[in-house]
Amino acid sequence: MTRSHAATLTLATVAALLSPLSALTAAAADRSAPPAAGASRGQPAPAAHADPAAIPAAVPAAIPADNAAAHAAANASPIYGVTLPEGYRQWQLVAPALEGEPLNELRTVVGNPIAIEAYRRGQLPFPDGAVLVKLAWKYTRSADFASALVPAHATTVQVMVKDAKKYAASGGWGYGRFIDGKPADLAQHQTCFACHAARVKDRDYVFTRLAP
Numbered sequence: 001m002t003r004s005h006a007a008t009l010t011l012a013t014v015a016a017l018l019s020p021l022s023a024l025t026a027a028a029a030d031r032s033a034p035p036a037a038g039a040s041r042g043q044p045a046p047a048a049h050a051d052p053a054a055i056p057a058a059v060p061a062a063i064p065a066d067n068a069a070a071h072a073a074a075n076a077s078p079i080y081g082v083t084l085p086e087g088y089r090q091w092q093l094v095a096p097a098l099e100g101e102p103l104n105e106l107r108t109v110v111g112n113p114i115a116i117e118a119y120r121r122g123q124l125p126f127p128d129g130a131v132l133v134k135l136a137w138k139y140t141r142s143a144d145f146a147s148a149l150v151p152a153h154a155t156t157v158q159v160m161v162k163d164a165k166k167y168a169a170s171g172g173w174g175y176g177r178f179i180d181g182k183p184a185d186l187a188q189h190q191t192c193f194a195c196h197a198a199r200v201k202d203r204d205y206v207f208t209r210l211a212p
Helices: 003-032 065-074 113-121 192-203
Strands: 092-099 105-111 131-141 149-162 173-179
Touching (some): 092 113, 092 131, 105 149, 113 131, 173 192
Antiparallel strands (some): 149 173
């Protein structure tokens, strides 16, 4: 055996001797390392969760068109198809009124900006897009001031919508009468136009004057 062969055999022998020691050292290091979050010793760490931002949100099912149409029809007045306008309680006052027997109601009429501008200009007929809403309550005497009448329970909300083409057969106005947010029956709507036409046709079928 040559000197170089002896050196080679010696290095191989040393590596073979050190290999088990390295394995023991690695195993000891594994045992001394703290377990991963959510894992216990002897059990694998839980799988990493996907980034919530990368998970697509569930898409709500679309409302079928026929259901949406049915819902809209259920909230619209017979004959005219008028609905309660959004935000009408924030509209500007046109005028209040006290209705005597047999109704005994406090009433107030409000208008959208188109209607209010027409009132201020004295414009007749009212332009298309004008909307008037009358709110009504039964009244009672104030518990705090005996001579004052104050609103009790609400009775109706009545709506007039101006569209000269759509409502040509009723003087250019569409009507809606609502009780507890739902349209009143057909019979109550059949009298709307006749009542306005008999009394205030010369004022574009509008009863309420702008309060001074």
